[in-house]
Every structure is written in C-alpha cells, then in structure tokens.
Amino acid sequence: xxRDTRISTGYALQGAGPFTDKEYTREFGxxxxxxxKILVVGAGGLGCEILKDLALSSFKEIDCIDxxxxxxxxxxxxxxxxxxxxxxxxxEIASRFIKQVVKDVKIQAHFNKIQDFDMEFYRQFxxxxxxxxxxxxxxxxNKMVVDIAMQHTQYIPLIDGGTxxxxxxxxxxxxxxxxxxxxxxxxxxxxxxxxxxxxASMPRLPEHCIEWAHQLKWPKLYPHTKFDADDPEHVTKMYxxxxxxxxxxxxxxxxxxxxxxxxxxxxxxIASTNAVxxxxxxxxxxxxxxxxxxxxxxxxxxNGEVGVVLASDExxxxxxxxxxxxxxxEVVITTSQITVEQFANExxxxxxxxxxxxxFYNGGDIYNFKNGNKEDNRLLVEVIPFEENSNDGQLHxxxxxxxxxxxxxNPLKLIVKLE
Numbered sequence: 110x111x112r113d114t115r116i117s118t119g120y121a122l123q124g125a126g127p128f129t130d131k132e133y134t135r136e137f138g139x140x141x142x143x144x145x146k147i148l149v150v151g152a153g154g155l156g157c158e159i160l161k162d163l164a165l166s167s168f169k170e171i172d173c174i175d176x177x178x179x180x181x182x183x184x185x186x187x188x189x190x191x192x193x194x195x196x197x198x199x200x201e202i203a204s205r206f207i208k209q210v211v212k213d214v215k216i217q218a219h220f221n222k223i224q225d226f227d228m229e230f231y232r233q234f235x236x237x238x239x240x241x242x243x244x245x246x247x248x249x250x251n252k253m254v255v256d257i258a259m260q261h262t263q264y265i266p267l268i269d270g271g272t273x274x275x276x277x278x279x280x281x282x283x284x285x286x287x288x289x290x291x292x293x294x295x296x297x298x299x300x301x302x303x304x305x306x307x308x309a310s311m312p313r314l315p316e317h318c319i320e321w322a323h324q325l326k327w328p329k330l331y332p333h334t335k336f337d338a339d340d341p342e343h344v345t346k347m348y349x350x351x352x353x354x355x356x357x358x359x360x361x362x363x364x365x366x367x368x369x370x371x372x373x374x375x376x377x378x379i380a381s382t383n384a385v386x387x388x389x390x391x392x393x394x395x396x397x398x399x400x401x402x403x404x405x406x407x408x409x410x411x412n413g414e415v416g417v418v419l420a421s422d423e424x425x426x427x428x429x430x431x432x433x434x435x436x437x438x439e440v441v442i443t444t445s446q447i448t449v450e451q452f453a454n455e456x457x458x459x460x461x462x463x464x465x466x467x468x469f470y471n472g473g474d475i476y477n478f479k480n481g482n483k484e485d486n487r488l489l490v491e492v493i494p495f496e497e498n499s500n501d502g503q504l505h506x507x508x509x510x511x512x513x514x515x516x517x518x519n520p521l522k523l524i525v526k527l528e
Contacts, residue, residue, distance in 0.1 A: 111165070112212045118142070118167040121401055128403050138399035142167050145235040145398045149173045150223060150250055152199040154378045155240030155270050157189045158387030160203055163238070164211040166395050171207075172234070174219040174226075175200040186380035223250055231265070232257055236397060238390050239269045242378075244297065247271075251282070251290035252432050258284035259437045259522065260509050262498055266397055270390040274377045275413035277386035280424075281393050281405045284433065288407060288424045291432040315355060315362035319371040322350035338373045347372060385411055437509045437522035442489070445527060449476050449492055450485040461521060463514040470510050495527055503528060 122138040125131070147168050149159050152175035163171055179187070179194045179202060189206040190199070204218035219226075223246060231237070231253055241247050247269060254265045269280040269290060282289055307313070308321040327336050327347065337343050348368040355363040370377075389409060396402045405421055412418040428434055440456050447456075449468075453476040457466050465478040475492050476485060495504040504527040512521040 110212050111210060114165050114167045114211060114213070115139075117165060118395070121395070122399060126402050130400060133400055138401050141398050141400070142395075143169050146170045146172070146233060147394065148231070148234040148237045149240065150237060150246070151175055151240035151242075152187075152189075152203040153177065153183070153240065153242070154186045154380065154383040155242075155272060155387050155390075156199070157187045157203055158383050159238055159240050159270070159390055160189070160207050160216070162387055162391035163394065164207050164214045164216075166391055168394075168398075169213060170215050172217045172219065173200045173204050174221055174223055175203075176220070176222045186378055186383060188380075223253075228253065228257060228260075232261065232263060234265055236266045236268065236394055238394055239267065240387065240390070241269075242271070244294070247290055248294070254282075254284045255289055255433050260507075260524070262505065262524070268390050268393050268397075270386045272378060272382045272386050274379060275382055277382050277411045279386060279389045279393065279405065279409045279411075281397070281407060285436050288426045289430065289433040292427045292430050293408070293424060312354065312358050312360060315351075315360055315367060316371055318354040318358070318360060318363055319347070319351040319368050321354055322347050323372050326350050326354075336372070338369065344369055344372075382411070382413060385413075437524045439524050439526055441526045441528055443528050445488065445490045447489050448485060449487050449489055452476075452489045453478065453485075457512060457523070461512075462516070463512070464516050466512050466514040466521075468510055468512050471508050475510075489525070490527070493525065495525075 122135050122142075124135065125133045145168060147163060147170070149156055149163065149171060152160065152173050156173070156175065160171065160173060175198070177199050178196055179190045179199055181192070181195050183199075184190055184192065187199075189203045194202045198218065198220040200218040200220050204216040207214060207216055237250065237254065239247055239250060251267060251269075254267050258264050264284055264286065267282045267284065267290070269282065271278050280290070280293060281287070303317055303320050305324070308317055308325060312318050312321060323336065327350070336347065344365070348363070348365045351368050352363045355361070389411075393405050396404050406423040408424050409421045410419070426433060438461075440460070442452070442456060453466065453468055457463065457468065458478075466476075467474055467478055468476040470493050493510070494507045496507050497503070498505045506523075506525040510523040510525065512523060514521070
C-alpha cells in the first residue's frame with residue numbers, strides 16, 4: 110500500500126517555476142490539493158488511468174460516476190479490473206481497487222447515469238475530469254457546468270479527455286470564460302453513414318453487410334423487437350445475418366467483433382494512448398488546483414499515427430454557441446420593495462430596449478406584458494428566492510430569469526442582484 114503520495118508531488122510544489130504566479134507558496138498548493146473535491150466521469154479505459162493518476166497525485170477526495178458494468182473485453186486495457194469482476198459495476202470496482210492501493214484517498218463510487226443527479230450534486234465539486242467516449246454524455250455534463258456558472262456564478266473547470274486509436278485530445282474548459290465542449294463539437298468527425306441503396310443492392314465492404322442486417326433485415330425479421338447491442342443473443346443473430354450477406358456477395362472481413370463495433374459505433378481504444386491522455390488530464394487538474402504552473406490554454410492534440418505529433422492551441426468561444434454563447438446579464442436592484450411590474454418596466458423593458466417582454470422564472474411566467482393592464486404589485490423578492498453568493502457576499506437570484514420579447518432573436522437571461 111502507498112502511504113505517502115507527497116513523495117511524487119512534493120517536488121512540483123516545493124517552489125515557484127519560471128511562469129508561476131509570484132504569490133504562489135508551497136503551503137498554498139498543498140492546502141488546495143488537500144481540500145479539493147474531484148469528480149471523475151467514466152471508469153473505463155481513460156477513467157481507470159485518471160483515477161490512478163489523481164490518487165497518486167495527492168488528491169484526497171474523489172468521486173467517480175459510471176453506469177456500465179465490466180465486460181471480459183475490457184480487461185486488456187482497463188487495468189483496475191480482474192476476471193472475477195466481470196458483470197460488476199466499473200465505478201465500484203475501480204474505486205475499491207484504488208482505496209486498497211493508496212491509503213489516504215477517499216473515493217465515493219456512483220453506479221449511475223450522470224443524468225441521475227441534479228445541479229446541487231455537481232455544485233459540491235471543485236473540478237470535473239471526463240474520460241468518456243460518448244458525445245451525448247460529454248455534451249450533457251458540459252451544459253451542466255455552464256448552467257451552474259450562469260445561475261450561481263460558480264465556475265467548476267471541466268477537463269475533457271478523448272482518445273481514438275493512436276490519437277487523443279485534452280480540453281481545459283472554464284464555463285462561460287473559455288470555449289465549452291459545444292463550441293468544439295464542430296471539430297468532431299461525423300459518424301460514417303452508408304446510403305441505403307448501396308446496402309440493399311450493391312454492398313462492397315463488410316460494414317455494408319453489417320449495416321444492411323442492422324437497418325434493413327432486423328426490422329423485417331423482428332418488427333416488434335428493438336435491437337439491443339448489449340444483448341449477446343441479439344449480437345449473435347446480427348452477426349450471422351451479416352456473415353450470410355457477405356458470403357452471398359463474396360465479401361470477407363465480417364467478424365463478430367466487427368459487427369459489434371459497427372452497430373455500437375465503438376471507437377478503437379489503445380491502452381498506451383489512454384495513459385498519455387489521462388496523464389495530461391491529471392497534470393492539468395494538478396496545476397489548476399495548486400496554481401504551481403500555468404494551465405493549458407484550451408486544447409492539446411496528440412497524434413501517434415505518424416510518428417508523434419503533439420500540439421496545443423487556444424480555441425475561441427463561438428459567439429452563437431447554444432450553450433455558452435448567451436451569458437446571463439446581471440441586473441442590480443437597490444431596494445427589496447420593488448414590485449414585479451416596476452422591475453419589468455424600469456429594469457427590463459427600458460434597460461434592454463424591449464417592446465413587450467414576458468419574464469419567466471423556474472418554468473413559469475412571473476410577468477406577462479400583454480396582460481400588463483392589471484397592476485402586479487407583488488414584491489419581486491416574494492416571487493423569486495435569493496441566496497447569498499459566496500464570491501461577493503451579495504444576494505443573488507437563486508435561478509436565472511428568462512426574458513422573451515419579439516425584439517429578441519434568443520431569450521435574454523438575467524441574474525438579479527440585490528444590494
């Protein structure tokens with residue numbers, strides 16, 4: 110058992126480097142490292158490496174979320190698992206293994222989907238590291254941290270790692286400040302699709318045969334049964350249909366592994382690439398928490414297919430990003446005696462040059478301008494709750510207000526501050 114991880118991190122913290130902030134001290138770095146609470150999303154190929162690196166980098170409190178169970182095919186690269194673990198929760202087994210090796214780390218496992226938790230759960234973390242191969246899940250967690258920043262002015266950095274074969278990338282994202290994951294999505298290659306006419310009449314590749322069985326043959330044979338790529342019996346049937354199709358057209362290369370890869374859109378994973386990208390993710394987490402050295406500016410690319418190419422670059426926010434492009438505007442009011450009608454007219458309509466604004470809060474409308482002939486004398490502080498913001502000690506609206514007006518192309522988001 111490893112009893113003192115400071116042996117490996119002490120050198121990095123012992124003094125300021127050439128680019129470190131002048132106010133940095135070793136004591137500050139050690140204190141921040143000890144009290145940081147890190148969330149790792151994913152306990153697969155990348156996640157296992159990330160958990161190991163974080164624990165060995167003196168992070169004391171880590172949570173891990175993963176909804177998957179361990180499969181036999183995982184064992185060649187997900188080194189925290191053993192054959193007897195097949196069928197068990199990845200998050201639980203990985204966390205248990207780390208706790209057995211590193212004495213003073215506290216790891217909490219969550220055998221859940223990320224969508225099972227609400228905003229308050231995610232707000233408890235200092236930083237989030239993602240080791241996911243699923244674009245939808247990465248988009249979801251990205252929107253969550255952006256929403257937290259917009260609604261609570263709490264900025265939880267998101268470090269995203271991704272690999273594909275001998276290639277990988279690391280992104281360091283500060284919600285609403287740097288480009289978010291949604292801004293990057295246009296750089297992600299689109300999934301390969303095949304014309305139905307080719308699948309039906311003239312297949313040339315093993316992938317054509319598999320997609321024919323997937324898109325055309327399965328719905329015809331099993332019209333009331335949705336294909337489940339996680340069901341071994343379904344996969345076997347799909348493989349046999351694909352293999353027969355390939356034999357009919359003299360095509361070689363259809364295997365059960367390729368069939369599963371095509372229908373699940375599995376990205377090829379190489380253990381060494383996972384190790385490189387996970388190490389970079391954890392280095393960035395360590396630097397951000399301790400301030401011992403400057404962080405990566407946005408994104409790092411690694412390409413091991415043509416020798417070794419390593420480059421970092423700053424990627425700018427998209428102005429029209431649907432997630433982070435429309436930042437909430439802060440509205441400061443100086444009295445708690447303002448009515449909803451006064452707020453709608455004096456603080457919203459006049460300030461933002463609107464026509465007939467409707468104001469919504471937490472899913473319901475608090476002021477409908479079209480029905481504004483009747484006075485709304487309710488006090489604003491009675492309609493929307495306020496909470497003290499830890500950054501400035503002021504009272505802020507707990508959730509953002511949404512303003513809709515015919516003069517606006519997109520809804521206007523407001524955070525109300527009470528002085």
